[in-house]
Amino acid sequence: MTRKRIIFYGSVQGVGFRYRARHAAERFGCTGWAKNEWDGTVSMEIQGKEECIDQVILAIEKGTFIRIENMDVKTIDVVEDERRFVTI
Numbered sequence: 001m002t003r004k005r006i007i008f009y010g011s012v013q014g015v016g017f018r019y020r021a022r023h024a025a026e027r028f029g030c031t032g033w034a035k036n037e038w039d040g041t042v043s044m045e046i047q048g049k050e051e052c053i054d055q056v057i058l059a060i061e062k063g064t065f066i067r068i069e070n071m072d073v074k075t076i077d078v079v080e081d082e083r084r085f086v087t088i
Contacts, residue, residue: 002048009071
């Protein structure tokens with residue numbers, strides 16, 4: 001189990017990014033959150049198996065109009081007892 005804090009850059013706001021992230025996280029058994037930031041990025045904390053997190057990101061990238069140009073990724077401490085993925 002791992003947890004990552006990811007900042008997504010590109011065409012990531014106003015294109016269904018967070019909805020797609022929540023749906024993919026539920027599908028692959030990940031928890032955490034995603035929110036739009038004032039600077040046009042989307043920040044996310046996501047927790048699960050490494051390969052499941054990778055699958056969530058791949059599923060988000062397949063979204064219509066979503067274009068991830070860059071990501072800043074940092075591994076952070078796992079949050080115990082987190083039950084779901086939410087959009088903020």
